[in-house]
Amino acid sequence: MPAIDTITSAAADDDYRSSHVASGDTYDARLADSPFDNYMAAWEQRLLPGLIRRFYPDGIDRYLDFACGTGRITQQIAPLAKHSTAVDISPGMLEQARAKCPDTRFLVADLTQDSIDIGQFDLASAFRFFGNAQDELREGALGAIVRRLAPGGHLLINSHRNPRAFYAVFEKMTGGTAMAGMDLTLPKLRGLLERHGLEIVALRPIGAWMYRTRIMLTTQPDAPRALRNEALFSSPLFGPIAPDALIVARKR
Numbered sequence: 001m002p003a004i005d006t007i008t009s010a011a012a013d014d015d016y017r018s019s020h021v022a023s024g025d026t027y028d029a030r031l032a033d034s035p036f037d038n039y040m041a042a043w044e045q046r047l048l049p050g051l052i053r054r055f056y057p058d059g060i061d062r063y064l065d066f067a068c069g070t071g072r073i074t075q076q077i078a079p080l081a082k083h084s085t086a087v088d089i090s091p092g093m094l095e096q097a098r099a100k101c102p103d104t105r106f107l108v109a110d111l112t113q114d115s116i117d118i119g120q121f122d123l124a125s126a127f128r129f130f131g132n133a134q135d136e137l138r139e140g141a142l143g144a145i146v147r148r149l150a151p152g153g154h155l156l157i158n159s160h161r162n163p164r165a166f167y168a169v170f171e172k173m174t175g176g177t178a179m180a181g182m183d184l185t186l187p188k189l190r191g192l193l194e195r196h197g198l199e200i201v202a203l204r205p206i207g208a209w210m211y212r213t214r215i216m217l218t219t220q221p222d223a224p225r226a227l228r229n230e231a232l233f234s235s236p237l238f239g240p241i242a243p244d245a246l247i248v249a250r251k252r
């Protein structure tokens, strides 16, 4: 069976910080080559503008993309913001991002360890990060982000490695290992956010109807079946069993 999410499996040395130090040249192509990642990325892209308009109808003032990688999400959100900053620990990933977002300020930094002053933000995002990072890094990253969020500001993330997704449970029951290392359930993520003073105010599941790995690996994002089922399974109630979800959390 083809691997799912081959790019973002936990780093071999257990610290996710070093996972993408040498991935800058290959990340985008590998993401596009994985049917599952490609599907989720396409649906995230489709849903993001509406979700952002809901919270920022007049546009975003100050936007931060944490762990921006090659700028996949930065390039979608930065045009909706007056000022945008993107941070990543990997110079190679940032080099790719810079080329896509000429008006964004890019910084190579680990905000969990550097106390640099980069300002305050109204919206921060972190994609394909929390599901992959180890607990210590999840806590450190949330602390670092929340400190830089203005009161009432929002964090927008995805959660793409849910071990309780239907397909993952099916896989486990049939002896599959595709979900090895996945531990970020929705209740665990909610607890993590709440400990850092963040309250989930929007949740949009993606792919909740895909109960078998085979379906995930063969469905095109714009197939009629996908369009129909994504509408049917769009309620936040499907969040706990969805393989991916867009989540907005507000700083109290």
Ligand SMILES: C[S@@+](CC[C@H](N)C(=O)[O-])C[C@H]1O[C@@H](n2cnc3c(N)ncnc32)[C@H](O)[C@@H]1O
Residues within 6 Å of the ligand: 008, 016, 017, 018, 019, 020, 021, 066, 067, 068, 069, 070, 071, 072, 073, 087, 088, 089, 090, 093, 109, 110, 111, 112, 126, 127, 128, 129
């Ligand atoms: C899977 S990539 C996601 C990139 C991008 N957000 C996306 O959705 O395509 C995860 C990124 O997290 C970065 N990263 C890991 N630890 C970090 C840290 N402590 N501070 C900033 N970036 C970090 C890695 O270098 C990598 O670029």
